[in-house]
Amino acid sequence: MGSHREFPDAGQLKAQLERLRDRKGDLNRAIGAAKKTGANTDELINKLKTVSSEIKELQKTLKKQLTVDEQPKAWFPGTPDVPSPILDNPVAGEVRIVDAFACREFLAAANAYVRAHPAGSIWHSTGTTRFIEATSGHQTRYLCALDENNRVIGVLPLVRMKSRLFGDFIVSVPYFNYGGVLANHRKAADLLANNAVSWRDETGAAHVELRHAFDIGFKFPKRTDKLTFWLPLPEAKEDLWNSFRPKVRAQIRRGEREADEVVFGGEELLSQFYQVFARNMRDLGTPVYGKEFFSNLLRELGSGASLVVVKKNGRPVGCAFIAGQGGRLEIPWASTIREENYTGINMLMYWRILEYAIQNKYQIFDFGRCSRGAGTSRFKRQWGASEIPLFWDYALPEGKNLPELNPDNPKFRLLIAIWKRMPVWMSRLIGPGIVKNLP
Known part of the structure; x- marks a missing residue:
């Protein structure tokens, strides 16, 4: 078990030095008085030498401490706060629920509410839900909780995904890491969730999946096998760079030697982005979204999204989609x-x-979702990011079990193995029709 010494701060050292100087003055006066009377001064002189030696050592220590105090403190990312989707605002009056897609006068207020809510994300917006409906053809609702003055005090976007291959279920929201309830208080949150359950019962859907990055206390079964990583950012990139381990910096420098350029842009980069993305998804055994998916999403998100492409020897070898x-x-x-x-x-x-x-x-900076214990989690942690558990609530009919729509399900392993051997052109052709039904 390790140990460490704690050193006093500069203020304590100065006070101690002042006491020693007072002691030295007392000894000097005592020696002078003893000499006048002819008394022996050897013991007093030895004490004076000891105090003088202590003063010199303390002065050296104080100088070192002042030098340390003057140095700027190294930046460290720390642990980010994850805001709750349900606020603690007081309940006042009655609350009612409307579908903003049917009552369109509430659309603007709903988006303003999402932007102002501490836990709001770009995926909670009405535009994201509209994009899913337009691109994938799924039935959608956008529930708003209204107070007695018709002010929006909560939202819940919902997408019904129905297919022969994967079943019939409702998600808030599919494809992305966040969705679920945003509300001013528990009453509004419960009414939104209850309305989602009512839609499940009306349609005969198997369950409702609500994606949160916070355990908001719903009495639904949960999946907690997924997580994301958040990295707090400094004001200066130099502080972030200096916080990395030497191995991380060395890997970045190697990438700088290998790559021609890293380009940021929009739809003009889509073909290069998709060339890399489709091939990598095939290699992972995962059906790929169509190029139209990303084109439509870029248009919907506007300045909130960008594509990134890395080139080596003139060809794209890396890509990313970022949204904020x-x-x-x-x-x-x-x-x-x-x-x-x-x-x-x-x-x-x-x-x-x-x-x-x-x-x-x-x-x-949000590094995105991965499975607990996966190799990708080690990649994200090396940047100094903190693990953020994801809590996905499932409103299930009584007696039903949690769904198993994930790659670890044995019934999908053969399909994944076959997909990895498929030509990339074929995966691009078949993949979009499959993946649009996967949440």
């Missing part, structure tokens, strides 16, 4: 060509994205 709102920038998708993983281009790409986040005044 408020103080948080997120990277929902990132890929590299597997044969280039050894070059450090992935490390370079993330470093350039972190620089971009700092330049654009984001306070948090």
Whole structure:
């Protein structure tokens, strides 16, 4: 078990030095008085030498301490606060629930509410739900809780996903890491969740899945096997760079030697982005979204989203999709060509994205979702990011078990193995029709 010494601060050292100086003065006066009377001064002189020696040592220590105090403190990311989706505002009057897609006068107020809510994300917006409906053809609702003055005090976007292959269920929201309830208080949150359950019963859907980054206390079964990583950002990129371990910095520098450039942009980069992304998804055994998916999402999010492409020898070898709102920038998708993983281009790409986040005044970088214990979690942790558990609530009919729509389900392993051997052109052709029904 280790131990450490605690040193007094400069103020304590100065006080101690002052006491020793007073003691030295007393001894000098005592020696002078003894000499006048002819008394023996040897003992007093020895004490004086001891005190003088202590003063010199203390002066050296104080000088060192003052030098340390003058040095700027190294920046450290610390642990980010995760805001609760349910606020503690007082309940006042009656609360009613409306579907903003049916009562369109509440759409603008709903989006303003999401932007102002501490736990609001870009995926809670009405535009994201509209994008899912337009791109994937799913039935949607956008529930708003209203107070007695018709002010929005809570929202819950809902998407019904129905297919022969994967079943019939409701998600808030699919494809992305966040959704679920945002509300001013528990009463509004409960009414929103109850309305989602009512829609489940009306449609005969198997369950409602609500995605949160906070355990808000719903009495529903939960999945907690997923997590994300958040990295608080400093004001200067140099502080972040200096916080990295030497190994991380060395990997970034190698990526700088290997890559031609890292480019940020919009739809003009989509073909290059998709070339890398589709190939990587095939290699992972995962159906790929269509190019139209990303094109539509970029248009919906506007300035809130960008594509990133890394080039080596003139060809794209790495890519990312980044999206931000408020103080948080997120990277929902990132890929590299597997044969280039050894070059450090992935490390370079993330470093350039972190620089971009700092330049654009984001306070948090969100590394995105992964499974607990996966290799990707080690990759994200090395940057200094903190683990953020995800809590996905499932409103199930009585007696039903949690769904198992994940790659670890044995019935999907053969399909994954087959997909990995499929030509990339075929995976692009077949994948979008499958993945649109996967949450």
